[in-house]
Amino acid sequence: MGIFSNRFSRNKPDVENSRASDKKSTSQSIYWGNSSAGTTVNENTAMQVAAVYACVRVISEAVASLPLSVYSYKDHTMKLADDHHLQYLVHSAPNNEMTSFDLRETLMSHLLIYGNAYAQIMRDKKGRVIALYPLMPNKMEVRRNESGELYYAYWRDYDEPHKRTESGGVIMRKDHVLHIHGLSFNGLVGFSPIELAKNTIGMAMATEQYGAGFFANGANPGGVLESTKTINDPGKLRQVWNETYKGSQNSGKIAVLEDGVSFKTVSVPPEQAQFLETRKFQINEIARIFRVPPHMIGDLERSSFNNIEHQSLEFVKYCLTPWVVRWEQALDQNLLLISERKTHKIKFNLDGLLRGDYATRMQGYATGIQHGFLSPNDVRKLENWNDIPEKRGGENYMVNGNLVKLEDVGAAYRDRKGLNNNDEE
Numbered sequence: 001m002g003i004f005s006n007r008f009s010r011n012k013p014d015v016e017n018s019r020a021s022d023k024k025s026t027s028q029s030i031y032w033g034n035s036s037a038g039t040t041v042n043e044n045t046a047m048q049v050a051a052v053y054a055c056v057r058v059i060s061e062a063v064a065s066l067p068l069s070v071y072s073y074k075d076h077t078m079k080l081a082d083d084h085h086l087q088y089l090v091h092s093a094p095n096n097e098m099t100s101f102d103l104r105e106t107l108m109s110h111l112l113i114y115g116n117a118y119a120q121i122m123r124d125k126k127g128r129v130i131a132l133y134p135l136m137p138n139k140m141e142v143r144r145n146e147s148g149e150l151y152y153a154y155w156r157d158y159d160e161p162h163k164r165t166e167s168g169g170v171i172m173r174k175d176h177v178l179h180i181h182g183l184s185f186n187g188l189v190g191f192s193p194i195e196l197a198k199n200t201i202g203m204a205m206a207t208e209q210y211g212a213g214f215f216a217n218g219a220n221p222g223g224v225l226e227s228t229k230t231i232n233d234p235g236k237l238r239q240v241w242n243e244t245y246k247g248s249q250n251s252g253k254i255a256v257l258e259d260g261v262s263f264k265t266v267s268v269p270p271e272q273a274q275f276l277e278t279r280k281f282q283i284n285e286i287a288r289i290f291r292v293p294p295h296m297i298g299d300l301e302r303s304s305f306n307n308i309e310h311q312s313l314e315f316v317k318y319c320l321t322p323w324v325v326r327w328e329q330a331l332d333q334n335l336l337l338i339s340e341r342k343t344h345k346i347k348f349n350l351d352g353l354l355r356g357d358y359a360t361r362m363q364g365y366a367t368g369i370q371h372g373f374l375s376p377n378d379v380r381k382l383e384n385w386n387d388i389p390e391k392r393g394g395e396n397y398m399v400n401g402n403l404v405k406l407e408d409v410g411a412a413y414r415d416r417k418g419l420n421n422n423d424e425e
Contacts, residue, residue: 034202035198035199035201035202035203035205035206038202038206039202039203039205039206039209041194041195041198041201041202041205042194043113043114043138043194045205046113046194046198046201046205047113048205049201049204049205049208049286051204051282051283051286051287051297052194052201052204052286054292054296054297054298055112055286055287055289055290055292055297056109056112056113056290058292058296058297059108059112059290059292059319059320059323060104060105060108060109060112061105062320062353063104063105063108063320063323063324063327063348064100064101064102064104064105064108065101066324066348066349066350066352066353067091067348067349067352068090068091068100068104068346068347068348068349069081069087069090069091069346069347069349070084070086070087070090070091070344070345070346071344071345071346071347072084072343072344073342073343073344073345074343078345081344084344085128085129086129086335086336086346089129089130089131089132090331090335090346094119094131094132094133095122095131095132095133096131097133098134103119103132103134104327106134107119107134107180108323110134110136110137111180111181111182111190111323112182112193112290113192113193113194114137114138114190114192114194115137115181115182115183115184115189115190115191115192115193115195116137116140116179116180116181116182116189116190117134117137117178117179117180117181118134118135118136118137118140118152118154118177118178118179119132119133119134119135119177119178120132120133120134120135120172120176120177120178121175121176121177121178121334121335123175123176127337128337129335132178135154135177139154139155139156140152140153140154140155141153141154142179142188142189149174150174150188151171151172151173151174152171152172152173152174152176152177152179153169153170153171154169154170154171154172155169156169156170175334177334178330178331178334178335179330179334180326180327180330181326182326193289193290197286197289200282200285200286200289201286203278203282204279204282204283204285204286207278207279207282208279211279226261226262280299280301283297283299284299287299290319291318291319292315292319293311293312293314293315295308295311296311296312296315313354316350316353316354320350320353321350324348324350327348328345328346328347328348331346332345332346351382361383365379365382369398370398370399370400371399371400372397372398372399373397374397375394375395375396375397376388376393376394376395376396377394377395380394
């Protein structure tokens with residue numbers, strides 16, 4: 001089949017009215033608008049805030065760079081399924097236009113901005129997945145038909161893959177859409193973090209605009225021009241003043257005032273308005289929204305040599321892990337055949353991000369080898385080193401000879417005593 005099916009309209013549907021009238025719709029409307037600070041917050045303006053862009057980029061790139069593979073389970077043993085038809089698709093290239101990194105980075109950024117990520121699933125005649133293409137969340141609605149089954153209504157534009165001569169709405173069945181969502185109240189469609197936190201992001205935007213305006217005016221606060229005489233053309237006086245002294249390029253110029261004209265400041269200086277403190281606080285607020293440690297977006301004020309490694313581990317445990325679990329379960333449910341779900345899993349490998357410093361890793365490996373749950377080659381695989389040949393002991397599992405079970409303590413003494421008694425007899 002083509003990437004889209006069942007076009008339902010040549011004209012763009014009235015999305016807001018359809019949401020209001022269609023009682024079966026499960027979509028959560030994304031109402032972009034003005035924040036309490038008076039700034040307009042949407043997916044484009046929010047990404048212009050440095051802290052928001054940094055958080056989205058850090059998480060998206062982290063998820064995209066993790067190894068993703070298909071594993072098979074048999075006899076309580078997990079093994080990489082190199083020969084599975086999904087392995088190349090999820091690990092290397094989901095379609096002929098994108099790499100796996102590209103697709104995952106795109107979908108993860110959609111999740112962080114819109115709260116939902118969608119991809120079109122292409123299947124062969126046997127139902128096996130052969131390609132994945134990303135879809136824009138702001139063009140998608142999740143609905144139910146009369147029998148209660150989910151389906152997806154998507155507005156298709158000319159920039160979509162496999163484009164046709166006309167744009168329009170299309171209907172896709174549930175088994176043709178990979179849908180990953182974030183925090184949700186109905187379990188079907190996630191809420192946009194940008195939308196829910198628009199006041200926090202809007203305040204960060206307002207402080208940036210204030211700072212930009214402050215420096216655009218030559219880093220001088222606004223004020224009024226007063227005169228002891230009647231000014232015949234105040235507009236011209238204002239124009240001459242702005243042309244001469246407004247802007248950072250005119251900062252430091254000496255003002256020459258005539259005819260009893262004086263300049264008086266009326267605005268609050270930035271230090272009194274706690275401008276810098278407000279900007280720092282908004283960075284931490286945005287980092288808190290995305291659960292990103294501040295040091296990962298450039299705020300090192302509270303970071304030190306002793307705690308920065310632990311903060312990085314907390315990023316993996318408490319920020320990335322929930323997203324990874326959402327990805328893994330959605331991929332299992334949507335990409336694996338029903339007959340494969342009990343024997344195969346699609347999993348990310350977080351081991352590389354959870355590793356400590358070199359000395360700590362080596363100490364842990366030594367403990368594992370001494371207690372018999374790691375072989376030398378197990379360690380070498382974790383470090384991406386070549387295996388030691390089996391004849392040289394690379395696959396041996398060893399334990400310290402001084403360790404014995406509690407019930408065996410004194411066994412050698414008892415055996416020796418028994419031999420002595422027999423000798424006496």
